Amino acid sequence: MTDGPLTISGLDEIEERFDAFLIDQFGVLRDGKGPYPHAVETLRRLKQAGKTIIILSNSGKRSAENDRRLAALGFDPQSWDWFLTSGEVAWRILQAESRQLSSGIARKCLLISRDGDTSPMDGLDLARTDRGEDADFLLLAASEGDVHPLSFYEALLAPAAARGVPCLCTNPDKIMLTKEGTAFGAGRIAELYEELGGTVRWIGKPFPDIYATAREFLGSIAPEKICCIGDSIEHDIAGAAGAGLKSILVTTGILETATDADRQTLFAEHGATPDFILPSFIWSER
Incomplete structure (x- = not known):
């Protein structure tokens, strides 16, 4: 217009x-x-x-996880045809990549999520690591910016950035809404990774x-x-x-x-x- x-x-x-x-x-x-x-x-x-x-x-969570969460809040599941998340799109991309690689050796994934959620990598041929020092790639699905300061993520990610480890960000939102108000989102953490010299593929x-x-x-x-x-x-x-x-x-x-x-x-x-x-x-x- x-x-x-x-x-x-x-x-x-x-x-x-x-x-x-x-x-x-x-x-x-x-x-x-x-x-x-x-x-x-x-x-x-x-x-x-x-x-x-x-x-x-x-949302870095897969579609089914969000379906259940929205229904639990009182929304009628018949009110939508599909709950499509960036996490679902990324999971499908990773599944296709796993089939192409098929080396028999699981890649080490540093998953950054929220509330212990592992759905972004469940069912994929990936091994989880909590260390940036030995990760093969980063899967950035969510932020706990209401729990940890940005410096926490800088210390976690700097070793991976120094090694040129690629990052897949499945939640580009830089601000998230919490029960207490707003906090920095996964997109801000992905920006930080780029500032540290890492490369990010953005999904969502x-x-x-x-x-x-x-x-x-x-x-x-x-x-x-x-x-x-x-x-x-x-x-x-x-x-x-x-x-x-x-x-x-x-x-x-x-x-x-x-x-x-x-x-x-x-x-x-x-x-x-x-x-x-x-x-x-x-x-x-x-």
Whole structure:
């Protein structure tokens, strides 16, 4: 839109324009404490309107793990067709690589995750190590930035960076929402690894792999009929623009306290402007 994004008060105003929605999880449907008001019902109403819905998340956990977690929070599992995570995309990439290598010797993986989660490497021909000194590659799936300072990760990763060990970051978010507020996310740790001299392959929004996987699932639905909903200009809105899709920016999540001027600055910084702005993930104010 040449005149900037159109502000809408509910999804009912534009849902007829689209056949499919790619919806972010954190910042749109929920925060670190639980679902946003109206989010459960809005997701249900959107699905009842006949839309194909993919929850598109920069979560290092695999799809099934997130399915269960969202359902446990009170969301109806029938409200979405697929919960596609960057962790799921990365797992499939690693599975394909393992088949190609098939040397019989498991690669040593330094997994950085959250709450002891090992799902990003479960079922793969990988051996876990806790040391950067002997890792063959790093799998950066999540951050415990609310537990450890950035210096903790610097000490852990510096030996691997010095050895030129490659890193796969499956959660590009630089800020994460926790029960206590915000903390640095896995994307910030990946940035740190690059600052230390390491190389990072980024999986998730705004990078192409996750959108290609989503488009494959959506089949023949035309790009102009697909709309992305997110709270991050850097990830959700820029990712949609790069994939040639329409987008809606919700002003909850990481931009909850941002002013209109703040948002305009971010639009310019990331070269991406949403088609619509929605105060929160709500079906209708009426």
